[in-house]
Every structure is written in C-alpha cells, then in structure tokens.
C-alpha cells in the first residue's frame with residue numbers, strides 16, 4: 001500500500017469500498033428484486049440489457065457497459081455498491097441513489113449487475 005493510492009471513485013477502483021462485505025446473498029429472489037429496480041431506475045441509461053445504450057442516456061454520455069469484464073470503477077461488490085450509492089463522479093451524470101433507495105435495494109442491484117456479466121460468458 002503506497003501513499004499514492006487512487007482516491008475513491010476515480011478510475012482504478014475504490015480501495016475503501018473494496019473492503020465492504022455484501023450482506024445480501026445473490027439468491028434468485030435478490031436477483032429478481034435487482035432486476036426490477038434496474039428496469040425502473042437504470043435501464044434508461046444503461047439499456048435493458050445493461051450494455052450502455054439506454055434510450056434516454058444523456059447526450060454525449062457513455063453509460064458503462066455492465067455486461068463486460070471491464071470495471072472502470074472497480075468490480076468488487078463493494079466498489080459497485082459505492083458507485084450506486086454515491087454516483088459516478090466527477091461529473092455525476094449518474095447520480096447516487098443513497099437518498100432514493102434502501103441499502104438492501106442497492107445490494108440487490110449489485111447482485112443483479114454482477115449477474116449480467118456472468119451471462120455474457122465471463
């Protein structure tokens with residue numbers, strides 16, 4: 001651990017968030033809850049399939065492809081959770097959901113988002 005660790009929310013992940021434990025098991029029930037939340041809150045930007053081509057994504061924005069193995073902000077459960085909670089800075093085209101969702105819902109979404117990736121063969 002050097003002194004020049006990437007700060008949270010930048011490229012290269014979020015060392016603090018990586019330590020968080022996902023308290024919600026990725027059961028079929030959790031995935032179903034996550035899917036519903038995704039359809040309601042995330043599809044507009046990330047697309048129904050999670051590939052980042054949502055019908056309402058803001059002009060000139062590039063919502064991440066959530067189905068590939070590339071996690072610009074870190075691919076651990078805790079790091080994905082931190083993006084959902086706090087939003088994707090520094091521009092925050094994607095705003096955080098912490099005031100709009102329960103913690104449990106955020107973890108359901110983490111489970112769902114991760115399941116998208118495994119379906120594409122990675």
Ligand code: HEC
Pocket residue numbers: 037038041042043044045046057058061062063064066070071072073074080083084088093094095097109113
């Ligand atoms: C207003 C459009 C918008 C909405 C709504 C939105 N996002 Fe995003 N999201 C983005 C953009 C843009 C980025 C890419 C930011 C960057 O890194 O440049 C992003 C990044 C992410 C990342 C980081 C991916 C990585 O590679 O590390 C995750 C995970 C994510 N979004 C999940 C979600 C989930 C789950 C929801 C619903 C709760 C959601 N997003 C809603 C626009 C949106």
